[in-house]
């Protein structure tokens with residue numbers, strides 16, 4: 001099971017691409033792991049260094065990783081990097097080929113060997129997948 005904190009959902013809502021000129025946004029997902037459950041505490045927001053376009057979001061490491069490290073420190077290692085999120089200007093978002101190759105690349109890089117959580121924030125729904133090092137992972141479905 002996967003839970004998002006109120007703060008995380010607010011961050012997602014603030015970046016939904018409602019207007020035709022809104023650019024894609026994204027960042028890291030930070031949270032804690034409780035057995036098979038995950039709680040997403042915080043989503044980092046785009047920095048001025050990130051490349052934001054209507055149909056592309058490229059996250060630069062600077063800023064996001066500093067926040068992740070700081071949270072890890074202040075939480076004594078309980079809040080850690082769990083994955084990535086970005087928006088799509090679609091009602092029901094689907095990952096692009098580029099998203100998928102980027103997710104696989106980031107998943108391989110994870111030191112703890114856990115699959116990476118990937119979230120796409122669409123205009124109406126979320127797309128959520130637990131991405132392994134290669135290929136497709138398990139897709140989550142909402143329970144509420």
Ligand SMILES: [Zn+2]
Nearest residue numbers: 086088096099
């Ligand atoms: Zn995408």
